[in-house]
Amino acid sequence: MKAIVLREVGGPDKVSYEEVDVPSPKANEVLVRLKYAALNRRDLFITYGMYPGMNLPSILGADGAGEVVEVGEGVSNINIGSSVIINPALEWGENRAYSGPDHRIIGMPSDGTYAEYIIVPAENIAPKPEFLSWEEAAALPLAGVTAFRSLMYRGNLNKGETVLIPGIGSGVALFALQIAVAHGANVYVTSSSDEKLVKAQELGAKGGVNYRNENWAKELKQEMGGADLVIDGVGGDTFKDLIYLCNPAGRIVSFGATRGPVKELVLPHVFFKQIDIKGTTMGSPEDFQDMVDFFEEHKISPYVDKTYSLSEAADALKYMEEGKNFGKITLQIG
Template sequence: MRAIVHEGKDGLEGLKLKEMQNSQPNDNEVRVKVHTAGMNRRDLAVVTKRHKAEDPALIPGSDASGTVESVGKSVTKFQEGDEVIVNPGLGWQKNSDAPPEGFEIVGLPDHGTFAEYYTCTEDHLERKPEHLTFEEAGVLPLAALTAYRALFTRGDLEAGQTVMLPGIGSGVLTFCLKFAKAIGARVIVTSRSESKQKEALKLGADVAISTEENWQEALASEQVDLLIETIGNATFNKSLDIVRKGGTIVTFGSTTDDEVTINIRQFFYGQYNLLGSTMGSAEEFREMLGFISEHKIKPQLDKVFSMEEYKEAFEYIQKSKNFGKIGFHVR
């Protein structure tokens, strides 16, 4: 089978399109003919930071939608021809405060979804929501699950509250925007890009400002209940300054420096809540799919590349050109 593979060289130079073995499903496994494989910034991190040239060949990718091509003899949940979507989390079935020991994400350390076929156990697949195309479903899983847990499980966002999303444009934050508006929350976004600010307003954001301006001056009359922090050191103290006393910051990523310094006295006098979040459980994945089906939510689909355009796709997400999700058209 054709697959996008990383081997032989560090970074993006190690990427290539080549033939790989197409494994037969074991008794409890399902082999999916991949239609669309979604791309995340994690895939960039895998090939630039974690996967080294001396390691064995690796197929990256955590997201996919497709059609069941064959099933093992013990599989009861699916049959050939079913339209499915991949849950990118491995080993986290039940809701819990944190991922259990052994939790992994599809695409490292084992092969991922950037291939013509993907094989996994039946409990890591769900039926594709009927209102989504294969392209939309294929770019959904990791980002939508991350957004759902950050907003609702961890952030406990409710209708009428205000959520702020610094650095709008990523797949996760565009889902956060759509999810928050679906329940009747007020949404503030920031971006260095005026075009991304305008796109966010078109999607329903109530306020859009520059990431680089003084947030307190720009939002003098706003009360931010929940802030989703994914930038890290460059904005963390601005985030802390803008959240109302007793408000909450949920963080699950850092596109700038990981380490931040805060005034701990300001923090405890303000009674702030700082919560970490990571993707979500299989239960939350099913809850999220139910939520998007109920509200007929679709991903903000930026661009779908061919498999031959793998280099362009990785460079595109590396430069943060996307507003929303990107992916590969496999079939």
């Protein structure tokens, strides 16, 4: 089979399009012939070696959708020919509140979805929502469950609350926008692109500001009022502005830090406003199923920005690195 393999770090140019053996499922595993895969920023970080527990070589990719073509011994609830999506969170553990010590994600160190076939545990397979295309279904899992858990489980989002999502355009941020709007929240966003702000409003955002403006936080405060919940994957120096924009007793849920650490955080700004700051990453099996059910109920379709062929994975990763995408980037495989 064809696959995208990373054998050494150094950026997207280090991935190679190779012929590798088709794996065989063991007990309680299934073999899936993939139709589409989707990119996550995690994949880009891995190519640079910026990820804990690096173990190469590995086939990249956490997200995918396809058809079951073989099942291992002990698998009785999944039929050959089933259309499925893959939950990329392996061995989450028994406690929904946090992942256990054996938790890991498909696509390094275990082989991932940038391939024609993949082996996954049967428990990590879910039926593909019928209303989604193969491409949309592949785009959903990792970013979808991260956004859903951030909002609904860690963020305790209530209908009618005001939600702020900085850096709109990434997969998680867009899913958070779609989920929050469907749940009846009032959503505001930030971006460095006026075009992305317009697109976000087309998807239901009430408004937003360009954070390249010198007084963007004050502008947003005037437009939005205050935020009951902030879903942040940016971090960096702007995190202090998020505290300023929070309502008293507001919540900030952090799922990433693309701009690095938060420096010189003034803690009194946090405790005098009674603000909760929570961390989250990925999601439990319960989060994943609840996320799929929510998308089914509200008929939410992932927003796909651009599609490449599997052999063009390096170009797709470079495009992601530019940060110009609005929505998910996918790879067509089968």
